[in-house]
Amino acid sequence: MNCELPPPPDPVGNYLPLTRSGNVMWLAGVGSRLATGEGIAGKLGDDLTVEQGYEAARWAALNLLSRMKAELGDLDRVTRILKVVGMVNSAPTFTGQARVVDGASDLFVALYGDRGRHARSAPGMAALPGNTAVICDCVIEVDGG
Template sequence: MTPEQRLVELGIQLPTPPAPIANFLPWRRVGQLLYLSGQGPRDANGKISVGRLGRDCSVERGYADARSVGLQLLATIRAAVGSLDHVEAVVKLLGMVNAEPDFGDQPKVINGCSDILVEILGERGKHARSAVGMGSLPNGMTVEVEAIIQIAEGH
């Protein structure tokens, strides 16, 4: 089953990719590599999910926010190359968590993004990853994730 078929099977509608909030591109392609700028969680109206893990946000909420970012990353890939079926591999994720200094569950939070990528892309979605805590993130968002994607030859 292709990634696009998997989305249909699961009844998942990808969100509209968010527009950059500053002077940068949402993605940049170099050869077969697609570099995705960092994205934070947004609801259907574009409102950013804010909060700090270990203070006013649970791991479960962070996981859900990271999952929503994964869906946004998939939407950005589709916008860049036309179809998720052109993804050869998710090469690397950098997941950043807005967290208190003593918070240590960054990997559990970023699993939300990793899990949805593997759910939709299968083996192609498995990736190298860093999950780190940050003292703050833009606009107070809970998580931010950037990615490097390999696109299949000829696409």
């Protein structure tokens, strides 16, 4: 998999960045942090547009991919993206969460084709840590190596 990735983010609390059982790996949530280390912050519907939220979700997915690569050594070892949860920092009347989280989903499908298609949830949240725009976590299947 040829993809320019930011450095993997460190956990910001008392938890593991990922856990694995057999060929299934659960990745903890990561925010919309750019390669520069800056985060995309704000509430969708107040501070940010759907397009900006889409980009934030894309960066969250890139951060997940960075964690995958750090653990697996090679993103080609990912055999399937099983589930994505994209939590969107949302103003009370904002209802475009699904379009925002497409930023992550579209990236996984672009990289993995049908193996990147996944089950998904895209809840709106009243607040997220650090006022980050989007946090995504995921469950993946990996080869046995």
